[in-house]
Amino acid sequence: xxxxxxxxxxxxxxxxxxxLFQLWKKKLVVLTKDSLSLFPDGHKRAKGKELGFGSILxxxxxxxxxxxxxxxxxxxxxKEIDFRCPDQSCWNASITMxxxxxQNKRAIQDFKSRQGTSSKVSTCFEWxxxxxxxxxxxxxxEDSTLTGGVKHNLxxx
Numbered sequence: 001x002x003x004x005x006x007x008x009x010x011x012x013x014x015x016x017x018x019x020l021f022q023l024w025k026k027k028l029v030v031l032t033k034d035s036l037s038l039f040p041d042g043h044k045r046a047k048g049k050e051l052g053f054g055s056i057l058x059x060x061x062x063x064x065x066x067x068x069x070x071x072x073x074x075x076x077x078x079k080e081i082d083f084r085c086p087d088q089s090c091w092n093a094s095i096t097m098x099x100x101x102x103q104n105k106r107a108i109q110d111f112k113s114r115q116g117t118s119s120k121v122s123t124c125f126e127w128x129x130x131x132x133x134x135x136x137x138x139x140x141x142e143d144s145t146l147t148g149g150v151k152h153n154l155x156x157x
Contacts, residue, residue, distance in 0.1 A: 005032035005033060005034055005035070006032060006033065007030055007031070007032055008031045008032055008033060008094065008098055009029075009030075009031040009091075009094050010028070010029065010030045010031070011028075011029060011089065011091070012026055012027070012028060012029065012085075013026075013027055013029045013038075013083050013084070013085050013091055014026055014027070014083065014084045014085070015027050015038065015081065015082070015083055016081075016082035016083070016084075024084065025040075026041070027039060027040065028040075028041075028044060028048075029091070030044070030048075031094055031095060031098055032098075033098060033101065033102060034052060034053055034054075034102060035050050035051060035052045035053055036050075036051045036053075036056075036073075036095060036098075037049070037050045037051070038050075038051070051073065051075070051081075053098070053099050053102035053103070054102075054106070055075050055076055055077075056073055056074070056075055056076070056099055057074045057075060057076050057078075058073075058074050058099070059071055059072070059073055059074075059092060059095055059096045059099060060072045060073075060074050060080075062092050064087065065087075066087070067086070067087060068084040068085065068086060068087060069084065069085050069086075069087055069089075069090070069091070069092055070082065070083070070084045071083055071084075071085075071091075071092040071095075073095070
């Protein structure tokens, strides 16, 4: 059973169809911290299409006209999905901010998974050891070789 994600925003967007005529079709859109779900004809009961943020590369091509904001979601496989929303609704900004938040969290998780706890600890101790040795060395120098700011910082440590 899939857990329901917290909804950041819900409302209506228009999506350009992939058909020959490229008509604009209204979709009910649900934005969560992990995805953007599109439901046909404004009904959440119908089967929707979920665009997971893991598959989205960026929100691009923002253009503002008098009535609409047009924007494109580019997927990692370089598919472009065109949307438009009323000028004041700022759906493009909401989607962009949620995508950036998702990508930042993913980058932090990736970074942490690449870092071993033992390497973190040893690097920390190595740096502290180096810094302590350097400070001891600098304290042994004559005061005339140190500038006032450095002297103050060494005495502080």
